[in-house]
Amino acid sequence: MESHEWRERTDEGLRYFRANYQGGRWTFLTTLKTDPDWEIVHPVPVELWRELRDILWRKYQRKRGTWGIIEAIDKIISQFHPGETPDEEED
Numbered sequence: 001m002e003s004h005e006w007r008e009r010t011d012e013g014l015r016y017f018r019a020n021y022q023g024g025r026w027t028f029l030t031t032l033k034t035d036p037d038w039e040i041v042h043p044v045p046v047e048l049w050r051e052l053r054d055i056l057w058r059k060y061q062r063k064r065g066t067w068g069i070i071e072a073i074d075k076i077i078s079q080f081h082p083g084e085t086p087d088e089e090e091d
Contacts, residue, residue: 002069004055017041019052021069026052046080049073 001022008015014033019026028041028048041048053073059065 004052004059006051006055017048017051019048028052046077049077049080053077 001020003021004019006017008017012032016031016033018029018038020029021027026044028044029038030041031038053070056065056070056073060067060070
């Protein structure tokens with residue numbers, strides 16, 4: 001299993017995100033710093049896919065990731081139309 005984490009400052013406070021890749025499927029989780037429980041993000045908005053791609057790109061540049069996984073994320077992002085999410089079966 002591969003796991004990638006990042007955080008963002010929001011109006012609610014510090015929000016943590018985690019993307020897990022296992023068995024050819026991605027799972028996105030989120031929590032606030034003040035909340036001990038992780039929640040599944042479903043459907044995953046395109047902004048989270050783009051943030052994950054940016055993180056993977058930076059890891060790839062440091063030789064800590066593979067190009068194939070970035071191509072797979074690009075394919076998922078290309079399926080988005082403005083205001084829509086892709087079918088979860090194609091993740």
